[in-house]
Amino acid sequence: MWQLAGIAVIVIGFALRLNPLLVIIAAAAASGIAAGLPPLAIIAAFGKAFNTNRYVSAPWIILPVIGLLERAGLRERARDLIAASARATTGRLLLSYLVLRQLTAAVGLTAVGAHAQTVRPLVAPMAEAAAARADPGVT
Structure with a gap:
């Protein structure tokens, strides 16, 4: 018992x-x-x-790499890239991310571009930069 x-x-x-x-x-x-x-x-x-269950070890490899990239300024580089692009809007950026996710899911790659690997370090800062460029009052 x-x-x-x-x-x-x-x-x-x-x-x-x-x-x-x-x-x-x-x-x-x-x-x-x-x-x-x-x-x-x-x-x-x-x-x-x-x-x-060796697949359990994948996050232990991926997450430290993402942490190192963020520490090296990945978020800032992504933000600067979108801020410099005149045609990138928040809607276009998020739509392109959606299309990328749908294409990768269509070929069976459902774990590519998940929240921890893509959204937090790349997509979110890029969307924030595009929104800030469109309306400087957005923070």
Whole structure:
């Protein structure tokens, strides 16, 4: 019965709005400890799950690269590029992004251009720059 302690950890962690990845790891560790597994067996179970689901490692590679690009000024470069373009409006920019997403989804690439990889670092600053160029009162 104590093996279900992980469920309580999940409920409490999500109620406190903690990081979901940390909550799930803590719940798995709590269930393993409650089941009487030694710490090395719990870590081995995490490792086995990681190896069987290698796609989980993709965000750990992509997100730091995006962070480095943002730190190097990717947002500012995107904003400057759109501010210098006379024909780029917010509507045209967002429409072109929509067309790009639809084309990539049509060929099965649904994860390309998602929020974390494209919208936040590129599309949002470009749209803000286009809106600010059209109406300087927009901030």
